[in-house]
Amino acid sequence: MTKTAFSSLLMTPVNALMRIVDAPLRRLQKATGISGMAAFFLAPNMLIFGIFVLLPLVINFVYSMTGGTAFFLSERSFVGGEQYARLFSCVDYLDPMSCQEDAFWTAVGNTFWFVLLQVSLMILASLVTALILNRDLVARSFWRAVFFFPVLLSPVVVGLIWKWILQRQGLLNYILYQFGAEPYSWLTDRTWTFAATIGVSIWAHMGLYTLILLAGLQAIPKDLYEAAEMDGTRPARVFWRITLPLLAPNLLVVVVLALIKAVQVFDEVYVLTGGGPGTSTLYLTQYIYETGFASALRNPGLAAAASILMGLVLVVLTLLQLGVGRRSENKGKR
Amino acid sequence: MGAAARFILRRKGGPGGRGWHWTDIVTWVWLIGGLVIMFGPAVWLTFSSFKTPAALNEFPPSILPYVTSQATVEGYDKPLQLYDAKMPDGSTRVLAEVRRIGIMAQMVDPKAPGEIIRVNINDRTPVRSVSFATENYTEPFVHFDFLRYLWNSVFVTVVATLITLIVNSMAAFALSKYEFRGRNLAMLIILATLMVPLSVIMVPLYSIISTLGMFNSLWGVILPTVATPTGVFILRQYMLTIPDELIDAARMDKASEWQIYWRIVLPLTAPALAVLAIFSVVWRWNDFLWPLIVLSRRELYTLQVGLSIYSGELNVQWHFILAMTVVTMIPVVLVFIFLQRFITTGIAGTGLK
Known part of the structure; x- marks a missing residue:
């Protein structure tokens, strides 16, 4: 069977369905006019959107002001700002362990250091990769794809791949063993595990940012470089005076996008370390998840309060991004 | 070979005679390193997925999935593990292990199962072959x-x-x-x-x-x-x-x-x-x-x-x-x-x- 015959066979029932749908819609159009049809086309998306995004956004505030372990709002009692007060009650504000909700502040601290290190190292690695990919390379699209590969992998797969490599009988120990080192259980060491979560998430996400930066580099007019070469400008100077200033808008967008993503880190870390050992890789999203759902002492109100605080950070970052994005007329999202 | 290397490593558009700049070396180290780091972990996982549980617990691990070979020997109910054993005269024979006592193993030649040969366990290595554990x-x-x-x-x-x-x-x-x-x-x-x-x-x-x-x-x-x-x-x-x-x-x-x-x-x-x-x-x-x-x-x-x-x-x-x-x-x-x-x-x- 030819391809067109196959696709027409496939489309026949779909087309028939569309014709059946058409008759009542013509009547609707006659009754409500063109503007009614606009509403009709918009309705399904906005309805789903309203129920599953806008409504939760609003009732999250109500949630954060109620107590108890029940999930239905009607079964929850109003407690005012108690959940927030609980999050912020500390003996010494410089020591997370002195707080009533020490897990929250541990998660905040971990997330802070994670975001700082992951974003700065990842942007640096992405920038270097983009600069290299922007050279006159043979098979550039192949090399670009190489760095993009992990971006498509699911976070669970990423976590499992690295759990397998970092375990005692894993590839890393094998490589080090070739140089005479003893096998080591990397994922039972607090510092190494923390470093591993940073490294793994850089590995998994840097391809995306490399692509965006590469697009920015390729948009820089070639004649600027030619003029610089004719003037005999040193390469380092060309980088600081031409490349970096012209890439700055893209760089800003990429930094903010990476920040927004890093604040929400969860999936791959949860699979790789489960937040451990101890609480050394417990990040904010996992704290919210465990407080809201997983732990025996679940407290949805507290989780909602924590998620609102996290949302505030994201709002600030988003506004920053919209401002930056407008100035550079770039469209970054999700 | 040389021509192929020149083709792969040539700097596109650059004048041929200019030779290697240090940035070219950095570029290729970075790209090859990237290739290994980005694909290596997934490839390693895929190879590992074909190993038996015993092979997965080995250290140092092998790259390819191996299994140890076994043979059924006349007079013994269970299949026996095969080893390359070094003989006192310096030759090597394939023997099957019957049992082990301390550091000495009692082994038999699969072809002539009558005679028990005693071998020090340090003088033998398991016979292994590449095999994909598709039952995983x-x-x-x-x-x-x-x-x-x-x-x-x-x-x-x-x-x-x-x-x-x-x-x-x-x-x-x-x-x-x-x-x-x-x-x-x-x-x-x-x-x-x-x-x-x-x-x-x-x-x-x-x-x-x-x-x-x-x-x-x-x-x-x-x-x-x-x-x-x-x-x-x-x-x-x-x-x-x-x-x-x-x-x-x-x-x-x-x-x-x-x-x-x-x-x-x-x-x-x-x-x-x-x-x-x-x-x-x-x-x-x-x-x-x-x-x-x-x-x-x-x-x-x-x-x-x-x-x-x-x-x-x-x-x-x-x-x-x-x-x-x-x-x-x-x-x-x-x-x-x-x-x-x-x-x-x-x-x-x-x-x-």
Whole structure:
């Protein structure tokens, strides 16, 4: 069977369905006019959107002001700002362990250091990769794809791949063993595990940012470089005076996008370390998840309060991004 | 060989005689290193997934999956382990181990099983051969309800992507081809919530899903994800480029608005729909946190949830987990192989993932 015959066979029932749908819609159009049809086309998306995004956004505030372990709002009692007060009650504000909700502040601290290190190292690695990919390379699209590969992998797969490599009988120990080192259980060491979560998430996400930066580099007019070469400008100077200033808008967008993503880190870390050992890789999203759902002492109100605080950070970052994005007329999202 | 190396390493466009600059060396070290680091872990996992549990526990590990050879010897019920044993006279013979006492092993020649030969265990090495433990791939179907997880994942991915395409394209059509009051407001709301991540709304979203009776249901996984602002955005940008004259001409011919959407606008939006479909498939296939919250019954797990639950158990059966991980990677690797150029240029243009 030819391809067109196959696709027409496939489309026949779909087309028939569309014709059946058409008759009542013509009547609707006659009754409500063109503007009614606009509403009709918009309705399904906005309805789903309203129920599953806008409504939760609003009732999250109500949630954060109620107590108890029940999930239905009607079964929850109003407690005012108690959940927030609980999050912020500390003996010494410089020591997370002195707080009533020490897990929250541990998660905040971990997330802070994670975001700082992951974003700065990842942007640096992405920038270097983009600069290299922007050279006159043979098979550039192949090399670009190489760095993009992990971006498509699911976070669970990423976590499992690295759990397998970092375990005692894993590839890393094998490589080090070739140089005479003893096998080591990397994922039972607090510092190494923390470093591993940073490294793994850089590995998994840097391809995306490399692509965006590469697009920015390729948009820089070639004649600027030619003029610089004719003037005999040193390469380092060309980088600081031409490349970096012209890439700055893209760089800003990429930094903010990476920040927004890093604040929400969860999936791959949860699979790789489960937040451990101890609480050394417990990040904010996992704290919210465990407080809201997983732990025996679940407290949805507290989780909602924590998620609102996290949302505030994201709002600030988003506004920053919209401002930056407008100035550079770039469209970054999700 | 030299010519091939020159071809691969040549700096395109550069004058041939200029020789190597230090930046060329950095470039190639970085690229080759990147190749190893980006692909190596997945390749290593794939090789490992074909090993037997015994081989997985070995240290140092072998790259390829090996199994030790066994032989059935006359006079012994069980198959015996084969070894290359060094004889006192310096020659090497293949012997089967009968039993071991301390550091001495009692062995027999499989061809002449009558005579017991005593060998020091340091003078022998197991006979091994490359063998792929494909039972790692077939047994999870029996042990883990693997087929069910696979089906759940495929169902969620396909249904969510179809709904996303329909619902988003309808909204994008309204937002690009109609002038009405509140259009800008609708667009603004969609754009503003572009950044509402799951981690901020998961507690109330869970209560809404429970109220609607969609807890422990695949629909509870699908519905919250389908009205993607990103999708509306891409499709709308694309539909804006379709000339309004086409639509006016269709109206003259008495086409209904639904026909205009279905027969004129949608076919012309095919490239953007294809991009959104690819993104949606990858997103929904990879989703983890939300299915983890909504699905608590084992028979409803998606692949991602099932994998994470089983890999977090006390006695991790790595040989099954690794094989299941490889299967989970397959669709994404296919997308990568066939569509990477398409995706990478698409992402570079819009900055979205």
